[in-house]
Amino acid sequence: MVEHTPGRPLAAGRGSRNEATRRHNLSTLLSLVHHRQGVSRADLTRATGLNRSTIGVLVADLVAGGLVRETAPATGAVGRPSPIVVPDPDVVTIAINPDVDAIVVGIVGMGGVVHARERVPMANLPTVEQMVDVVRVHSADMLDGTPWRAVGAGVAIPGLVRVRAGEVARAPHLLWRDEPIAEPLRRALGVPVAVDNDANAGLVAESLFGAGRGRSNLVYLNGSVSGIGGSVLNDGAVLRGSDGFAGELGHTLARSDGEQCHCGRTGCLETEVNLQRLERAAGAAGIDHADVEGSLSRSESAVLGAELDHQVDTLARAMASFVSVFNPEVIVLGGFLSALHALRGDRLAAALEDLAFAPLADNLDVVRAELGDELLMVGAAEIAFGDLLADPLGTG
Ligand SMILES: [Zn+2]
Structure with a gap:
């Protein structure tokens, strides 16, 4: 069971061993309360192996720190009632997702609760400066007059991100290259800022609060107008690779004689399994981006039907390779890939069964993403909560 407990290794030479242990335990407890959206004291005791009085002291510390609250137990419970520890609803992060035609800004609490979300349309491709301005103005408006306390901000970027440096290496659709992101936002917002790739953010959100809940080995594929993220x-941790760019599954090679991809190569998965190609096949009827599945299911075009079959077969071939490489418990499909799954689920399953290396695929689930519009807000928030969860009371 994945909990993404970010408890750091107990570093020597940083305070006493007791302080390090306390920090680790606080981190474990707050992560459990956050990811399970509330836990009874009894379940905290069971999940951590700590004794009841230690849990009582740690929970009291988190209450005093304004991070959790205790509520009365549900009546009618069997045995001795145990108070429920819930995230403090006033602790929030500012969630940010820049895209080609809009900046999406949200206020997200612990437990994956989206309090507010605003899509700010942009007339042109936004620059980093414009994004910072939009986020500063709109997040201030959203927080004004509320009890919410922003503890950080998280940015989900459609592109390659140097996570530690808080920089975009390359975001081809935004035309951003080697752009610092965390530092200008930190100066504008006055809170710590963390940055990651949007698919990594989506994966973490789905694994904690969506279709991959409770799974530790998961492959996530999201199809959008910008391509496939x-x-x-892997064992509960996002696979990073040597530069932090691992998991660019949309740019695995699907066919050597395919179309040219914006990455400069030919025949990437995302040029073969592609929303614009479906649109071309749909002809004049087009595809409503807000309801891809509905548009596709209403069409009776034979050309579109053949293109759907072709894309599902190509997707199945790629997924068979991912099964061999990563041995996932579950593959989560989001965006228009979720529509392909809905419309051609049997064909996808049959092709995958045919192509995948059997022992690795025997217990594989292929499921649709669940978080919809809130996905990247919850994912960006999760990036932002990282520091708080690692060291809840700032004792590190
Ligand atoms: Zn490519």
């Missing part, structure tokens, strides 16, 4: 959860 991919990310891999």
Whole structure:
């Protein structure tokens, strides 16, 4: 069971061993309360192996720190009632997702609760400066007059991100290259800022609060008008690779004689399994981006039907390779890939069964993403909560 407990290794030479242990335990407890959206004291005791009085002291510390609250137990419970520890609803992060035609800004609490979300349309491709301005103005408006306390901000970027440096290496659709992101936002917002790739953010959100809940080994594929984002959860940790760019599954090679991809190569998965190609096949009827599945299911075009079959077969071939490489418990499909799954689920399953290396695919689930419009807000928030969860009371 994945909990993404970010408890750091107990570093020598940083405070006493007791302080390090306390920090680790606080981190474990707050992560459990956050990811399970509330836990009874009894379940905290069971999940951590700590004794009841230690849990009582740690929970009291988190209450005093304004991070959790205790509520009365549900009546009618069997045995001795145990108070429920829930995230403090006033602790929030500012969630940010820049895209080609809009900046999406949200206020997200612990437990994956989206309090507010605003899509700010942009007339042109936004620059980093414009994004910072939009986020500063709109997040201030959203927080004004509320009890919410922003503890950080998280940015989900459609592109390659140097996570530690808080920089975009390359975001081809935004035309951003080697752009610092965390530092200008930190100056504008006055809170710590964390940055990651949007597919990594989506993966973490789905694995904690969506279709991959409770799974530790997960392949996530999200199809949008910008291409296919991919990310891999391996034993509960996002697969990073040597530069932090691992999981670019949309740019695995699907066919050598395919179309040219914006990455400069030919025949990437995302040029073969592609929303614009479906649109071309749909002809004049087009595809409503807000309801891809509905548009596709209403069409009776034989050309579109053949293109759907072709894309499902190509997707199945790629997924068979991912099964061999990553041995996932579950593959989560989001965006228009979720529509392909809905419309051609049997064909996809049959092709995958045919192509995948059997022992690795025997217990594989292929499921649709669940978080919809809130996905990247929850994912960006999760990036932002990282520091708080690692050291809840700032004792590190
Ligand atoms: Zn490519």
